[in-house]
Amino acid sequence: MRADKFLGLVLASTMLASCGGGSGGTTTPPRSGGDGGGGVVTPPPTSGTSCSLSARKEWVLETLKEYYLYPDLVDDTVNPDNYTTLQSYIEALLAPAYAQKLDKAGFTYVRSIEEEEAQIANATYQDFGWRPSFEAGNALIVLETFENGPAYKQAGIDRGALIKRVGRTAATLTDPVTAYNNGTLIDLLFxxxxxxxxxxxxQPADYSNPGSYLPAQTVTLTASEYSLDPVSKRYGVEVIGNVGYVNLRTFATSNAKTQLSSAFAEFNSAGVDQIVVDLRYNGGGLVDVAEHFGDLLSEGLNGELFSETIYSDGVLRNYNVTEADKKEYFQTTTQQLQPNRLAFITTDRSASASELLANAFPPYFGDNTALVGSNTYGKAVGQIAIDREACDDRLRVIAFKTVNADGVGDYFDGLADTYPVTCRAPDDYTLPMGDAREDSIAEALDYMAGGKAVCTPMSASSGQTTLAKREKIILMPKNPTFAEQALYGPLR
Structure with missing residues (x-):
């Protein structure tokens, strides 16, 4: 499964790069399988190459009418003059699809070509390298920090830390709820x-006494560019008895494949026969990483269907997609394992490639695969990328959906109600990732030992939270890039 497909804000996304010049035509079709590169020469829009907002809006409308998965639900009666940004115009055009729950706001969007490709190639970010989240009681908790980021590297801030006050200077420190309400918190954190x-x-978490904190510290963090390890060197790979645990932060960089292969080499050496895959904050990334991950988990399934893609009429019409192009199959790969039981740890931030991967296994594992934690986000449709190079615009437009070997794919409410076994468990931020005592990991280990009977099932609503309730808000940068959405989770 070596597709030139690319999964980001949505379940799967095909990388269809414009190949210059303004002439129409195609190179290779958007394939679901096989090696090779290639992309699509985007037909020139009738609006020309102007980068005025009105011309870009016209280009967006033309592209949506041609490639959107539900073209009859594009509201072309919307007055473009009523919208001051491309994104607000897109949301208005696609409102009918949102109303019918066939799509979600934010799945189709425009981003900078240059910025997106740089982040994907380099896996670099420029912030403090953490996942802060409002948890129950309005406590601002750090759910994770990244080894190379400033929060961990400069100050030793780690999972479970309680952020008491933030400010641009020591003199302007304020509590996070006040900063959130006055609109300054995101700029301070990202x-x-x-x-x-x-x-x-x-206050750092006291792991020796879970739920308690060590004395407060005050530090100054300086934002700097850092590289991200998709699999943490600290806790990304653990062997717990006969169970292999692997935590993947993001699918959005190709070096995740190398790191995953290394993890499975360790599992093979240890003789594990059960796997826990932790995707609890993973918002997506590259499809070929998801496919490689699937291959590593699927010894004995070689040649069986991993997923099938159902494309929009526009893609089928313009890119000569064959029946073979639509299907992905498990393939043999080095360090492949044949687990007898498989669990995926998820939350409502697990989306896109995370759901694509987890959805592939129920047809083959049945009750020997489980969703542990809380329900996933529900990205059941995928996007292609159409470029307007003169304006550095990349429009990622919903143009297909994927289904597994049983035809399951419309999980807009998350995977919980489609999965054979679900095991409800909290995200226990009082303990480190990879720790067998942590609630979600402990529940996954119990499932490995006892099977379905030990689980308290989750429902499609059990993992969903709302901003209004403010029970849990995972914060992220303003106007996040593709790679940032894949790392921090989908937009609300």
């Missing part, structure tokens, strides 16, 4: 510029 500083007063 600075947009290299070198920007934020002062943070925090």
């Amino acid at each position: 600075p947009a510029e290299d070198g920007a500083q934020t002062v943070v007063e925090f």
